[in-house]
Every structure is written in structure tokens, then in C-alpha cells.
Amino acid sequence: MSRPGPRTLGILCVCLVLLGAGLWAGVRWARDWEGSVTLLANWSGAEREQFEEHVIEPFEEKYRIDVVYQGSSALSQVLAADMAAGNPPDVAVLPGPGELLAYAVGGRLHPLDGLFDAGDYDRFWAPRVTVPEAGGAHTYWLPVKTGLKSMVWYAGPAPTAETAGPPARWCLGMESGATSGWPGTDWVEDILLQQAGPRVYADWANGRLPWTDDAVRKAWTTWADLVGAGDASRVEQVLTTAFDADCAAGRLEHQGSFRAGHWRQKGGDYVHFSEVVPGAGTDAGAWEVSGDLAAMLNPTPQAKKLIGYLADPDTALPEYTANRSAAADTEQDAVEREIGTLLREPGRTRCWDASDAMPRTTRDAFHQAVLRYFADPTDLDARLKELDSLRTPQNLPVCGKG
Known part of the structure; x- marks a missing residue:
């Protein structure tokens, strides 16, 4: 009978080591893991x-x-x-x-x-x-x-409602895979919050205020005017641009706190959205959060x-x-x-991102509606009636102070 060669013995040793390690790991799992x-x-x-x-x-x-x-x-x-x-x-x-x-x-x-x-x-x-x-x-x-919302990021002079500029100055991308459209809902929600105040906003998010209400309609049309909805030169670009795409220093971005790193690289800062949105009401200043x-x-x-x-x-x-x-x-x-500090500090009025506070069916329809409305702002009545047909009253603490 021939002896096994060095290579065979080496392989056997490796196998025995691996087998021992496996047995040890199994014993260790049975003994230690809960x-x-x-x-x-x-x-x-x-x-x-x-x-x-x-x-x-x-x-x-x-x-x-x-x-x-x-x-x-x-x-x-x-x-x-x-x-x-x-x-x-x-x-x-x-x-x-x-x-x-x-x-x-x-x-x-x-x-x-x-x-x-x-x-x-x-x-x-x-x-x-x-x-x-x-x-x-x-x-x-x-x-x-x-996360904090209600933020307008910029680099350079701080924007105001008078200096925010034409739609082309705003960075806006609404592509986000299965949840595409949510950046548009953020705009509509935040405009309503700053124009109509937390009480109206909470009633709407909870399904107690119709989508066809004048305050809600005003928020949609304000958004369309600010970002150039229906503009053939912008529609395809906005609908196919990712929500976290690069935004040049000379432009503005209505986006949440997750963009802090992006704007830090450009030497940027932010202002509250109420300082930029047209028609901000007397109750403006609440923070939308996620x-x-x-x-x-x-x-x-x-x-x-x-x-x-x-x-x-x-x-x-x-x-x-x-x-x-x-x-x-x-x-x-x-x-x-x-x-x-703004997310935790007592006394600050914070309101949930309204679409995240809505039932899933309504939220998903809202995402789709802003995409369709941005492409064709002449169909607002149809969009609002479709959304109102899904309205389901609920009792959720949408806004509050810490």
C-alpha cells in the first residue's frame, strides 16, 4: 500500500481544520446565541x-x-x-x-x-x-x-420670496424608483403648511379637509408657478432626474436635511421655506419633518x-x-x-410629512398625481377629485410641539 503524498496529507489537514472549525462554530452558536x-x-x-x-x-x-x-x-x-x-x-x-x-x-x-x-x-x-x-x-x-424638511438650500445671498427667481433656478428631480414623485408632494405639502398653517394642514393630512378645498388648490397652483409645471423644456428633465442629483451652487433646492453634506461642499446654507414661498400666512414657520x-x-x-x-x-x-x-x-x-436642535427642541411646531401620515393608498396616489400634474397642469380638477375619492378620515397627531 502506498503512502499518501504530501499534497494529499495537506488537503486532509485542511479538511480536518475546516471540519473542526465548523463543529466549533456550531457548538458556539448553540451555546452562546439567543x-x-x-x-x-x-x-x-x-x-x-x-x-x-x-x-x-x-x-x-x-x-x-x-x-x-x-x-x-x-x-x-x-x-x-x-x-x-x-x-x-x-x-x-x-x-x-x-x-x-x-x-x-x-x-x-x-x-x-x-x-x-x-x-x-x-x-x-x-x-x-x-x-x-x-x-x-x-x-x-x-x-x-x-429628518428636517421645510428647508431651502442655497449658496450665496439668502433667497427671499422676491429674489427666488424663475423656475429654472430651482433644482428639482422627482425620480426615486418605486416612490417617484415624493419630492413633488413635499413641495405641495410645505406650501400648504406655510400658507394655511398647521391646523388646516393637519386636517388635510388626516382626511378631514377635502382635496378640492381652496387652500389645497392654492398650494398646487403655487407649486406649479414656482417650478414651471408644464414647461416643455423642463418636464422630461425633472421627471427623469434623481431626487439627490447634483445641484449647482447658483441654484436653489427645496429638500430635506439629508442634503446637508451636499451643500456643505458648496459652502451653502438654508433658510426656512416660509421666507421664500409666496403667500405665507400668519401661522407660517412650522417645520415639516420626516x-x-x-x-x-x-x-x-x-x-x-x-x-x-x-x-x-x-x-x-x-x-x-x-x-x-x-x-x-x-x-x-x-x-x-x-x-x-430643531428636531428635538421643545416649543417648536413640527408637522409630519403629510403624505407619510396618510394611508398607503392615498400616499401612493398623491405621488402619481404630482407627476401627472407637473407634466400637465391643466388637469388639476381631475387630479384633486381622484385624490378626494380616496380620502379616509383618521385621527393621527400630525402636528405638535415638543
């Missing part, structure tokens, strides 16, 4: 990498719970399909409270009461919501990250641990946190620190 939790969110690319590095990995290391992350740009559709199949994620992170309210009313969300210190958040960000057959008011969602909200669909011990960890002031959440007990981010510049 199950898993599924998490659905819409973060991808660098945003997902940041979340995994600064949030998921430290959570897994601390609690020995495996986080199975699923990211999707078609978040609402994926969640609805998972729900219909009877296999929802344990925790889902959705943009805004409108869709979550519908799931809470439908009995699909589990209260977060007692899983975190509610005193770390004002009630605007983590409200107690009363739903039928739930036995009183409960907290159903928690802000993971927040947020990614975590909710629990399966109340497993692992899901409860994750919710508590996301609410921990020491957790390094992405961008701007609404947790008032969180330490200041020393790496932020002056503009970013100011944005964080």
Missing part, C-alpha cells in the same frame, strides 16, 4: 452599511441575537405581501406613521409600552395612539432616525430586545435622533447641530 430577529427596512448601500456597522453589529455582540436584515426600496409592497402570506418580519421600519396607524388599527402591531423610557421622546415622535379593541392608548412606533419608525409585528423576546436597543440613548443611530437623552454628536458641523 435566537434571531428579522428586520425589514428600506436602507441600502452606504446607509445600510452604516446601520449594520453602528447598530446591528453592536446589538448582536451585546445580546448574542442574530439580526436577519431585509432591505427593500419597495418597502410597503414587501411588507404587505409578507403580511398576506402570514410571515411578517418581527420588526419593520417604515417612513412615517400613516401606514403604521393602519396596521395598528388592524391589530397587526404590538404595543411598545414598557420597552423604553417614553420620557426620552416628546409625544409627537412616539405618541400614544388609541385604536379599537386595544384597551386604551398605546405607543406603537419608535423613531429610529429623523422619520423612519420602528414597529413590532411579532412580540418575541428578541424583537423586544431590539426595540429597547434602538431606543437606548447610547445607541449610535444614523443621522438625527429624536432621543432627547442622546449625547451630542461631536462630528457634526454647526448646520447639522442646528438641524438636530
Whole structure:
């Protein structure tokens, strides 16, 4: 019988090492890990990498719970399909409270009461919501990250309503994959908020004010005039330009706080939208805001641990946190620190992005309506009547002061 050669022995040794490592890993998993939790969110690319590095990995290391992350740009559709199949994620992170309210009313969300210190958040960000057959008011969602809107970015002299200039001066891109159109809804919402005030805005977002109301109609036509809706030289460009495309220093951009880095490179700053929008009313000055909200669909011990960890002031959440007990981010510049203050400071009137506060069907129709209206502003009556046919009154705290 011939002896195995050195190469064969080498391969055998490698196999034995790998086998031993596999057995060790299996024993280690069985001994140390405490199950898993599924998490659905819409973060991808660098945003997902940041979340995994600064949030998921430290959570897994601390609690020995495996986080199975699923990211999707078609978040609402994926969640609805998972729900219909009877296999929802344990925790889902959705943009805004409108869709979550519908799931809470439908009995699909589990209260977060007692899983975190509610005193770390004002009630605007983590409200107690009363739903039928739930036995009183409960907290159903928690802000993971927040964003400031009602901002006009610029570089150079600060713009005013008189100096904002022609439509061509405004950067506007409405392409955003499955959610294309939302930059246009941001415009219409913010104009209504500054012209008509928070009370009218909240009634409209909650489905208690018709889309055909004069104040809503005025917001649409003001937007059309500002950005040049129907202008053949702009329509195709705007509809096919990504929402986060480069905006030259000499132009203006109505966009949220996530653009701070882009405008920092140009030496830019921002003014409140009320200083630019025509016809701003006496109640102008409220801030439109956005947020990614975590909710629990399966109340497993692992899901409860994750919710508590996301609410921990020491957790390094992405961008701007609404947790008032969180330490200041020393790496932020002056503009970013100011944005964080505006998102958390007591006494500021903040209103949810209205489309994010609306039921999913209405929100999606709103996205489509602004795309069609920008291409053809002569059909406003038809667009508003279509949207009004979807109006469903609800009771959501859309605006509030911390």
C-alpha cells in the first residue's frame, strides 16, 4: 500500500481544520446565541452599511441575537405581501406613521409600552395612539432616525420670496424608483403648511379637509408657478432626474436635511421655506419633518430586545435622533447641530410629512398625481377629485410641539 503524498496529507489537514472549525462554530452558536430577529427596512448601500456597522453589529455582540436584515426600496409592497402570506418580519421600519396607524388599527402591531423610557421622546415622535379593541392608548412606533424638511438650500445671498427667481433656478428631480414623485408632494405639502398653517394642514393630512378645498388648490397652483409645471423644456428633465442629483451652487433646492453634506461642499446654507414661498400666512414657520419608525409585528423576546436597543440613548443611530437623552454628536458641523436642535427642541411646531401620515393608498396616489400634474397642469380638477375619492378620515397627531 502506498503512502499518501504530501499534497494529499495537506488537503486532509485542511479538511480536518475546516471540519473542526465548523463543529466549533456550531457548538458556539448553540451555546452562546439567543435566537434571531428579522428586520425589514428600506436602507441600502452606504446607509445600510452604516446601520449594520453602528447598530446591528453592536446589538448582536451585546445580546448574542442574530439580526436577519431585509432591505427593500419597495418597502410597503414587501411588507404587505409578507403580511398576506402570514410571515411578517418581527420588526419593520417604515417612513412615517400613516401606514403604521393602519396596521395598528388592524391589530397587526404590538404595543411598545414598557420597552423604553417614553420620557426620552416628546409625544409627537412616539405618541400614544388609541385604536379599537386595544384597551386604551398605546405607543406603537419608535423613531429610529429623523429628518428636517421645510428647508431651502442655497449658496450665496439668502433667497427671499422676491429674489427666488424663475423656475429654472430651482433644482428639482422627482425620480426615486418605486416612490417617484415624493419630492413633488413635499413641495405641495410645505406650501400648504406655510400658507394655511398647521391646523388646516393637519386636517388635510388626516382626511378631514377635502382635496378640492381652496387652500389645497392654492398650494398646487403655487407649486406649479414656482417650478414651471408644464414647461416643455423642463418636464422630461425633472421627471427623469434623481431626487439627490447634483445641484449647482447658483441654484436653489427645496429638500430635506439629508442634503446637508451636499451643500456643505458648496459652502451653502438654508433658510426656512416660509421666507421664500409666496403667500405665507400668519401661522407660517412650522417645520415639516420626516422619520423612519420602528414597529413590532411579532412580540418575541428578541424583537423586544431590539426595540429597547434602538431606543437606548447610547445607541449610535444614523443621522438625527429624536432621543432627547442622546449625547451630542461631536462630528457634526454647526448646520447639522442646528438641524438636530430643531428636531428635538421643545416649543417648536413640527408637522409630519403629510403624505407619510396618510394611508398607503392615498400616499401612493398623491405621488402619481404630482407627476401627472407637473407634466400637465391643466388637469388639476381631475387630479384633486381622484385624490378626494380616496380620502379616509383618521385621527393621527400630525402636528405638535415638543
